[in-house]
Structure formats: C-alpha cells, structure tokens
Amino acid sequence: MSNLEKKNDSDSPDVEALERPDVSERVDKMTERKLLSKLDKRIVPVIMWMYLMNFMDRVAIGNARLYGLEADLGLDGEQFQIAVSVLFITYCMFEVPSNLIIKRMQPARYLGGLAIGWGLVATFSAFVQNFAGLVACRLLLGFFEAGMFPGIILYLSMFYNRNSIALRSAYFFSVAAISGAVGGFVSYAIGFLDGRHGWLAWRWVLLINGIPSIVTGLVIPFVLPNSVETSKFLSDEEKRQLYVLRHTEVGQTVSGQQLHKADIMKAVKDWTTYGYAFCGFCQNIMLYSFSTFLPTIILDIGSWTRPEVQALTIPIYSLGAIAFLIMARIGDITGKRAIIIIPFNFIAIIGYILLLSNAGTGASFTGCFFIGIGVYTAGGMALTWLTSNCPRYGKRAFSSGFQLTMANAAGVPAPFIFANSTAPRFIQGYSTTIAALCCSNLMFLTLALYWRRRNKRRDAGLEDYKMEGKTEEEIMEMGDESPRFRYMY
Template structure:
C-alpha cells in the first residue's frame, strides 16, 4: 500500500530520518566495543537485507523506497551533499572502504606508547612526589625547625589544594589552544623551581606561600595529561594508558619513601641543613631539570609528531574518527560542547565519586609514613622504608585492573570492587587487632586506592567523545576530586593519634558513598544502552541531517556508553 500524501516538510524529515538510520544502524553495537568501520559495513549488508524482507508493500516496493521516490528526486542534490558531508566528517578519507587492520593498529599504538608513556609517567612521578613528599620529610624535623603549632603541618599540606582546584578546569580549556607539549613543559619547570625553593623556607608563612604557588602550577598538569592522551588514543586503549600514567602516583609514593629514607639517614646535618631540607631540594631540582627535555620527546599532536609517517597519521586519524561522536569538528573546543558538559549531571556525579576516592588517596599517600610510625614498632627510617612494598602492591594491582578493564571494556565493576577492597583495609586499621593486622590493612587499602581513583578518570573520558565536553567534564571531575585534598590532612589530626579512628571512619563512609554512586551510574549506563539498542531513542534523530546526528556526541542514539 502506498503512503498517503503528507506535507513536504514532514516528508523530507521522514526521508532524512530513514537515511540517517540506514547509515547508522549497522554500527549500533560496534562502538560500544570500539569496533572499526569494517565490522560495521559487514553488519550493514545484513541489516539491509532484513529491512527489505520486513518493510515491503503489496506492490513489491519498500515503504522507505516510496518516501525516497517522492522526495529524493526533488531533494537529491541536498541529500547527496549531506551524505558526502557525513562521510567526510566521520571518516575524513576519500576511500569509504578504508580500514586499519588490528595488527596495524597494535603497531601504531605501540609506537605511541614508546614515545609518550615513559615521559608522562616520569613527569607525574615527580609531580606527585613534589606534592606529597612533605609527609615523609615530616619525620625529619619540619615541624620543629619551622616552629609549627598543632595542626599547622596539616594546614600546609591542605592549602596547596585551594589553588590547585581553582586553576584545574581553566587550564584544561586552554591547553589545546597552545602546543600541549610546550604547555606541559612550562608547568613542569615552574613547579620544579617552586618545589626546590621550598627547601629554603624559615617559617609557616613561607611554607604556605610555596604550597599555594605549587598548587597553581601543578593544577594544570594531571587533567592536562588526561586530555592529552585522548588526542592520541581512543576509548578502547584509554584505560590502560591512563593506568600506566596514574600508576606513577603509587610508584612515586614508593620511590619517595626510599628517597626520604636514603637522604634522611645519609645527609642529615650536611652543610648545616636538616634532612627535610635536602629531601625537598633534591626532589624539586630533579623536576626542574626534566622540563627542558619535554617538548623534544612529547608530540604536540598527531599532525605535528615528527616520529610518525604520513601513513601513520592517516591511519591514526581513521582510528580516532571511526567511533561514534569522534567527528572532525568534535576534536575542537566549541562553546556548545563546553555548555553541554556544564549542564550534564554525569559530570558532577563523576566528580562527587572522585571526591570520595581522592579523600583516601591524599590522606593515605601523605600520612602513611606517620600511620606506620604510630603503630609503635618502627622508627622513622623503617617507617619510610616500609611504605615501599605497600605502594608497590597498589601500583601492580592498579595496572592489572586497567588491563582487565580495557580487555572487557567495562569500568564500573572494577571501581566498585576497588572501593569495597579499600573499605576492608580501613576496617582492619580501625580494629583492635595487633600490629600485624593493622600493617596488613595498609596493603589492602593500597590495592583499592589507585584503582578507584585512576579508572574513574578513564571512565569519564571514555563516555565523552567530543573534546569540548570532555575537557570541561574532566577538569571539573578532577577539581571536585582534588578539593578533598583540603580536608584530607585533617583526618589525621595530631589529637587523634595514634589510632586515627575519626580519619578511618570518615574514609570508610566516603568510600561507601563513592561505591554507591558508581553503582547507580553503571545501572543508568546499562539502561541507556539497552534502550538505544531497542530503538527507543531513535526519535532524537528525526529532522536532523547526518552531520547533525554525528555531532550529537554521547547523546547520539547510536552511541554506546562504557559501563
């Protein structure tokens, strides 16, 4: 039966919707697993044949063909142009059948890994160490030399995060307007100089000033690198690369313990300086010396990477744009995308969960030497040395979790499991058990600490394909998360020694909240993917051109969230 006459405007809308669905339907499940266009094209042939068998009228014609018969003749040029625009926007290649093999993809990713990962891991190792090694230096006379009163050391630790939180999101919004490699180089040099001169402070005021300045220049580094990685890697590879990067925090804490032990026991009194000054001076100087090498090693973008061939660049561009939402326009900073991030509730849900995990991260990383020392069985040197295996185990568990997360393409179950493991560890610390039980609890906390924090970053980045929204959301997530650094030091106030029951109790409560948030988000993502697979959101494509649908980002009905 032929379709009754309808208005031209409505008819054109129906035709556009039909063509849009035909272009996308084959990709419905492809992108939830990061499949390439080659897989999607195979499914498209199957989908087309099933459509013909289901939607033919009595005269043997497809009902969709009736619409095209009436509309395409008059709108042929417009629709052809729109379809061509869609192909250019999504694939950016003249050959619509252009693909990249799995082996070629692995070769390219390995090439990027060798060039990028060692440098950013080293930079973050130095960044995190400059930020938290003051906790190890505490055991070598900081409070005595600077005449710090009760909880003034905690104030010095926390005040860094005031400026740190203020400057994170603005920094994320400008990094791509500059050359990212030079921008990261400048930040590294500045905070390295400030960390170095912290060794010369003589009172609380000087220490607070240095910590505030350190927060300004370190603020842009971590969120900047998270965004930087999304320039080169797609959602299939992002968790493991973020994992390698963030594992430097655990490695830094372990190395920091060794460095503090070595300097503290070997240089105390050298040139009339207490050991804590040498600890801060040597770590800060190492960071400043690193900075000049950064722009010679890190590429500013795929297009500017001199170690890549023209074919490498073409293949990498295809790998980036073969996922729903990864259009050419989506890689630029656009006001609309930023505003989408501002209005999206998921941005703040991710941020609140990150606050819960960061409260553990900063309190645990800074005060673990103190916690071990207050167990009553170890001196200051042994306390710093014993942090090494704790943080090393945390790094190993985190890397394994990231590898498994990328293999399975899920994030939520791993972060929820990490929250639960950390709760068990804190329960052991707060118990009336002996020293062995409490010390074992620190290992359990470390197993959950870095996984809950690091995979949260990768989860948000995986579910925001458009750069502007991702830049804002990632910056806000880290800003909200790092605001926990202001409160974290006071969980271990001097008055609560040696058991720190209020701090452990608060950690357990916030970790439980974080676990519930991630559980709710996992359920919501699963429900959205199920509805989209059933076609319940296809109405959002009605009246839109293929380019407009492609530019919908994570709101595209064909986009699948990582759960």
C-alpha cells in the same frame, strides 16, 4: 607535511587544510597494535616520568615531616595540616581553566612550562624559615601543578580511543603508587644527609625532590608531540591510520575535537558531570590522606626507625601499582568500569577496618596493603570512565577538569581528618574515609545503572527518532547524544 595537518592545529596555526582520510575504511588489529605500541614508546614513558616528578614534589612534605620539619619551623597545633591543605586551594581554582586553554597553548610546551614552575617552587621550599613561607610555597605549588593531571588525562584522549585509554591512563596514574615507593626509597637515602652543611634532612628531601622537575620541564617540549597530525616520529600513513581509528567512533569528527562553547554548556547541564565529580571528591579523601600520612600511620603501628618506615612504604605502593595495571588492562578488554571500581573500593574499606580494629602490627600493616590495592585502582579507573563517555572534546575537557577540581578539593579537608590530636589510632580519619568510600560506591552504582538503561533504550531503537532527517556527518557530530553511541559502565 601530512595530509592531516589543517588550520588551527595546536602545533602550527598556518598549516593548510588538506584532504581528509576516508573513515569508512577499517584498520586491522595487528596494525592497530603496532600503532599503539609506537605511541606508547614515545608518550607513555614521558608522562609517567613527568607525573612521578609531580607527585613526589607534592607529597614530599609527608616525608619531610618525619625528618623534623614541624619542629624546625616551630609549627604547632594544626599548622602542618593547614600547610598540606592550602596547596589544593590554588590547585582547584585553576584546573578547569587550564584544561580549556591547553590545546591553544600547545600541549607539550604548556606541560613543560608547568613542570619548570612547580620544580622551582618545590626546590626553593627547602629554604623556608617559618609557617608563612611554607604556606606561600604550597599555594604556588598548587598553582603550577593544577594543570598537570587534568592536562595529561585530556592529552591522552587526543591520541588514544576509548578502548585503549584505560591502560595508558593506568601507566600514568600508577605512578602515584610508584612515586610512593620511589619517594620512600629516596627519602630513606636522603635521611643519611641529616646535618650535612648545617641542614636537617627535611630540607634535603625538598631540595633533591624539586630539581629533577626543572630538568624534566626543559626536555618535555622536545620529546612530546602536540598532536597526531604534527608528530614527527609518525609517517604520513601512520597518521592516516590513527586518524581512521579515532574518527570511526561516534563524535570523533574534526569539528568534534575542537573546543565549542555548546559542548561546554552540555557538560555543565549534564547531571553525570556532578556525579563523577562527587565520586572524585570521595575517592581523593582516601588518596590524599593515604599518600600523605602513610609514613605516619606505619610509624605509629610498629616499632621502627624513620628510615625503616620509609622503606616499608615501598611494597605497599608497588602492589597498588601492579594491581591497577592489571585491572586497567582487563577494563580495556571488557569495556567495563563499575564492576572493577566498586569491588576495589570494598577492598580498601576492609583495609581501613583492619586499621580500626587495632588488632596488632601484622593486621594493621596488612590493612595498609589492602588500602594500597584499592586506592589507585578505583580512583584511576573512575577517571577513564568519564572520558570514555565524552567523545566530543569540549565536553570532555570541561567534565574531566571539573571532576578533578572536585577530586582535588578533597585535599583541603583530608589532612584535618587525620589531625595530630587523633594519633595514633586515627579513628576519625579511618571512619570518615570508610563513609566517603561507601558514598562513592553508591554513586558509582547509580551511574552504572543509568548508563545501562540508556544503552538498553538505544538497543531497542527508542532514541532513533533523533537521527531523522540528519546526514551521516550530522549523526557523527552528535557525540554521546547520538543513538549509535554506547556508554561504558
């Protein structure tokens, strides 16, 4: 058993507390790269696959719509938009509570259980016969999916430090783009099953998208570790080195990585918690409307068959994923966030302006590419920005959970700004999204200037008085309140 395993570990409550490594030592860059590579090979492919299954299940309803879901279930008026949006009611209700219990429940088993739950609901959604059944399935889907996204963001922060988490989060979040491409391809292929065994294609879309999630959930507990300390694929020396890498950062003490009520209350009282949450809401107005209605938008700007529309979504999503991965790597190297987020929001705004201009199929389709580039890069980098500035676990758990709660609350109004009555121009939807992104950029700029000012004060020694009379351990325990801590912006 590793010398890092201690009482109350998430994987074994009975392990004994043993001697901790000396965090005054340093791990060289070559060793650090090897350690991160080993973590990447075990963790990153699993969470990418898990989120692929999750996002495909969530947005499959957009592809099902193309294959006759509305007509077959007799939906009228805004009933489809209602069915899309109700998922986010239960989704938002359970994100913060889920983040606060994930460590106690053992992360790998907890995430696996969620995958089984939403996979079952997604699969049985194929059997609904009316609007009420569809709404019930969407509410249940939101309940099981609520803990997945914030849980994985928090899970990654248990293994990676603030200078390496952006790229890993990008691997994970870029799957939102990849899922669009994969979902488009899968739905294109499933379209040829239309009429088989008396089922319309939309039922096959929901059924075939749901089953892999169940299998994924069964496998996850056997491949994902619950913590660095209990990772069987790491040697004792590698665990020691990872411990040193994490705990040389201010706030990354053993106590600081436990859940404390005081840390939660600090997050509640911190205005930046609400600033990031506001940005999350604005960003996800774009994300959810784009991911759900992109097939409909493409259908309305050209003369294509429905299978062709599905195929045309693939390059848009793929380019979005590539752009995000590149910029996340740059963000990790430079330690910058706002200077990436704000310009990419403007790129998305240009895309919406092209759609609003109605200047022809070519211009509108180009606009879709601009939006695809902006939506994932800006939104994904915002998530890593918040967690990078919350070194203590309790504050990070609440803040990231609340940010994602508000972000996903955007899923409720997003379908209605693209109401059927506004098709095919969707002027209301495009204009509202542009306004949301402008508001988001203003808040991102405010946050960046605020963190920059805080860092300058600390560089000038204006907050050094906070360390007076404190031991080194107590200074490390201060987390982001320590004058030694520097905020990312």
